[in-house]
Amino acid sequence: MTDKKIGMRERRQELGLTIEDVAKKARVSASSVRQLEVGAFRGTLKLRMKIAKVLNVPLRYFMTEEEIAELVSFMIGDQKWGKKSEGPGRKK
Numbered sequence: 001m002t003d004k005k006i007g008m009r010e011r012r013q014e015l016g017l018t019i020e021d022v023a024k025k026a027r028v029s030a031s032s033v034r035q036l037e038v039g040a041f042r043g044t045l046k047l048r049m050k051i052a053k054v055l056n057v058p059l060r061y062f063m064t065e066e067e068i069a070e071l072v073s074f075m076i077g078d079q080k081w082g083k084k085s086e087g088p089g090r091k092k
Contacts (some may be wrong), residue, residue, distance in 0.1 A: 008037050008062070011055045025052035036062075 012022055019037065023030040028047055036051065043051075048062040055061075060068055080090045
């Protein structure tokens with residue numbers, strides 16, 4: 001994920017945004033943005049979604065290949081249940 005961390009900083013700077021600007025627009029802490037940018041932690045999917053939206057990049061920009069594969073696998077698996085009332089975490 002190293003290239004993505006560098007890419008995040010470059011993208012932020014390309015847009016002329018500070019870490020504080022991104023944090024404010026994403027409604028998260030500047031510390032979270034900073035830590036994600038330098039790779040101190042990966043953050044939650046929700047955090048990464050918010051920051052991706054501010055930076056106008058796809059969510060996969062902040063995901064490892066393994067995370068993408070797991071998400072796709074879950075989404076495909078979830079479609080096996082035909083009804084919205086069925087599936088993982090849903091009551092029948």
